[in-house]
Amino acid sequence: MASPRPLSEQEIHGRRGRPITDRDATDISRVEELSYELKVQEVMTADVRVASPDMPVSEVLEILRTNRISGVPVLENEQLQGVISIEDVVRAMRDGELSAPVSEYMTRKLVTVLNYDPIVKALQAFTESRLGRLVVVDENGRLAGMITKGDITRGVLLALQRDYKEEELRRYRASHLFEDIVSDRTTLVLRYNIKAQDFIRGGYASSHIKRALLRLGADPQIARRCGIAVYEAEMNLIIHTNHGGVLKTEVEPHRITMSTVDDGPGIPNIEQVLQAGYSTASEQVREMGFGAGMGLVNIKRCVDKMEIESAVGKGTRLTMRIHIPSQNSSAQKD
Amino acid sequence: MNLMKIIKIADGVLLTPDINTDIEIRGGYGADLMSDVLAFSQPECVLLTGLTNPQVVRTAQMADFRAIVFIRGKKPQAETLSLALQEGIPLISSPYGMFELSARLHKAGLPSFESNGVS
Numbered sequence: 001m002a003s004p005r006p007l008s009e010q011e012i013h014g015r016r017g018r019p020i021t022d023r024d025a026t027d028i029s030r031v032e033e034l035s036y037e038l039k040v041q042e043v044m045t046a047d048v049r050v051a052s053p054d055m056p057v058s059e060v061l062e063i064l065r066t067n068r069i070s071g072v073p074v075l076e077n078e079q080l081q082g083v084i085s086i087e088d089v090v091r092a093m094r095d096g097e098l099s100a101p102v103s104e105y106m107t108r109k110l111v112t113v114l115n116y117d118p119i120v121k122a123l124q125a126f127t128e129s130r131l132g133r134l135v136v137v138d139e140n141g142r143l144a145g146m147i148t149k150g151d152i153t154r155g156v157l158l159a160l161q162r163d164y165k166e167e168e169l170r171r172y173r174a175s176h177l178f179e180d181i182v183s184d185r186t187t188l189v190l191r192y193n194i195k196a197q198d199f200i201r202g203g204y205a206s207s208h209i210k211r212a213l214l215r216l217g218a219d220p221q222i223a224r225r226c227g228i229a230v231y232e233a234e235m236n237l238i239i240h241t242n243h244g245g246v247l248k249t250e251v252e253p254h255r256i257t258m259s260t261v262d263d264g265p266g267i268p269n270i271e272q273v274l275q276a277g278y279s280t281a282s283e284q285v286r287e288m289g290f291g292a293g294m295g296l297v298n299i300k301r302c303v304d305k306m307e308i309e310s311a312v313g314k315g316t317r318l319t320m321r322i323h324i325p326s327q328n329s330s331a332q333k334d
Numbered sequence: 335m336n337l338m339k340i341i342k343i344a345d346g347v348l349l350t351p352d353i354n355t356d357i358e359i360r361g362g363y364g365a366d367l368m369s370d371v372l373a374f375s376q377p378e379c380v381l382l383t384g385l386t387n388p389q390v391v392r393t394a395q396m397a398d399f400r401a402i403v404f405i406r407g408k409k410p411q412a413e414t415l416s417l418a419l420q421e422g423i424p425l426i427s428s429p430y431g432m433f434e435l436s437a438r439l440h441k442a443g444l445p446s447f448e449s450n451g452v453s
Contacts (some may be wrong), residue, residue, distance in 0.1 A: 032352075101389070200413055203392030207421070210396065220377075227396040228372045236391075289385045289393075294369035301373065 006117055011324060036157050040122055041115040043155025044136045044145040050075045051084055053103035057092040060084050071133050074106050080143055082106040091326075112137045115144040141238040144215060175217035178253045188216075188251040196244040199288065206231035209249050209258075216251060220323060226256055229302040229320050232295040233260045236318075239285050241265070245315075254284050258303075258320045266312040274300075274308075335359050335444050337401050337424065343442050344403055344428035344435055349415065353424045359400055361447030364436050368393045375399070379447040382428075382435055386410040391412060391417045391425075399423070405432050 005024040035284035049067055051060050051074045063072060064086055071085030084106040092098055092105045113122045114138050125134055126149055136145040153201045178186055189214060192205035214220065230249065237245045237260055244261030272278050281291025291302055300306045303320040341348060345349045348355060364382035377398035383390055383432060384405050391414055394399045399411050401424040404410060409412055410418070410425055418425045428435055440446065 068444055117413045200388060202389055203396070207392060224396070224398050226379060231392065231396045232369070232372065281430075288389055289366055289368035289383075289389050290389070292369045294367070294373055298369055298373045 018326045021165070030160065030163070031156055034156050034309045035120040035123060036118045038119045038155055038159060039115070040113050040119055040136055040147055041144065042118050043119060043151045044115070044147040045151060046145040047180045048073065048143070051102050051106075052076060052145070053081055053101060053106070055102045057084075057089055057102060057105055058098040061093075061098065064089065066290050070148075071146075073135050073146065074102055075143060079110075080110060080135065080137070080141070083133075085133070096265060110135055113147065114139065119155065122147050128331075140255075171215045172215070173280065174215035177216060186252065190251070191245045192234075194234055194244045194247050196238060196241050198238055198244070202238050202311060203231055203237055206234050206245050212249075213251070213256070218256075222256070222324060223250060225302040226258065226322055229299045230258045232299050232318065233258065233318055235290055236260065236295055237262055239281055239290060254324055254326070256322045256324065258322075260318045261315065264314040266314055267308075267310040267316055268306055268312050270310060283333070308323040335439075335442070337441070338382070340401070340403070340439060343438050343453060344418055344426060344430065345428040346403060346428045349410065349425040349427055350418055350423075352419060353422055355424055356402075357400055357424075359444070360438050361445045362436065363447045372397055374449050376447045376449050380439075380444075382432060382439075384432065386414055388417045390414060391421060391423055394423055395421050401426065403428050403435065405419045405435055407432060417437050433445075436445065 039160045048221065049063050049069065049072050051063065051194070051233045053074055053076050059062050060072065069082055073083050081103070084102050088105045088107060090251045092100055097104070097215055111125055111131055113125055115138050122134060125131075133146055134147045135143065136147050138144045176259040177188065190209055192208070194205060206227055209230050210223050211227055213223040218226075226249075227261075230247065234247055237247065241262040242264045243262070245260050248261075250257040275293070276297045277293040279291050279293035285291040298306070299318075299320055302322075304323050307319040308316065335358070337359055340346070340359055341355065349362045351406075353396050360384060361376065361379040363379050365371045365373065366384050368385070371393050375397050378400055380401045380403060380421045381390070381399045382405055383402045386404055386408050388411065390402060390409050390410075393399075402418070403426045405428055407427055409427055415425065424433070431436065
């Protein structure tokens, strides 16, 4: 995606209060992505009106007027001959030649795009040709449809709306999980395997847990508390264990239970690690902003109940629990 | 305070031009210790930090920060940048040091969001 580059004064101080320039438009990331994802055939008009070369221009004028369009492709024996647009019709009117055949006034120079091209190709063709509409052809060069800048705008807006609706739908479905599934005790369990020393992916699991809780309809404050606790616990697995461990989150309507289990090295003195500021972390870990001896202290503050069991040479099990008040959210009711 | 104003006060360079910066920031928090950030910050503020590794973005995400400003002209690692783009958290680089930047933002009316340890 975008790499850091020096920005102009204007870019730093913002776009508000002035029209969006082409440069700005290219900075809008999702739209940019969509211009590569969306294919011409997804946004084009497939059911197009056509003209034939020997049809009088007056008939084209009627087609344009009744369909409220600005141009049609000209076909002879299913072969593309050109395009006749409103400008061409105006030229014929100026000459008083509305009864002349289309072939005399149509534009023969065709600018086409392929139906399976990304819409960015069409945008480039619009910019280069300065045309308002392009003919879409299939791989055999046959007419597949027409595309205008308006079709592209509409297609992109619909896709953006779809993105938004998908997230809404995910949230809706997830938040009804506990209501839709009836059992004496419903529990959703999320498990993640955490690798030791994998600092780059550190927080990946916690990030997914937090998002899942929000989708399930958890109160943002509760999701934040869980996120922080589970993130500290995940970093502990990465920083301190021999072989990593398993991070588990169990979601129930009335409580969230998070736990980590590892197979060593184990903690010799639990009292000691619970003291604020006690740390055995390496210099490398400290340089990353961790290892200040605050992890467990922090976890304890975020959760309602924390338990830690450990045996040297065997491993450690950390259990954290947050209770959900029943009025907290409709999805989390008992 | 709008993030655009913060960028201006910080003489900042926006490193994530794809992410919307027209957002409201309720306060500021400065730290190089991520555990401190997780322990004492409040949501919806801007994080000022000298650290540039991906964990800064994860920390910001967990603690509900809205933006991150790297002090003393620091530039983030590539992984940090791509994670920020993925999570939609704006990254800004400011030439000022932590004290100077905090003072400038506070003077302009951005409240301190360092809580006293009670979350």
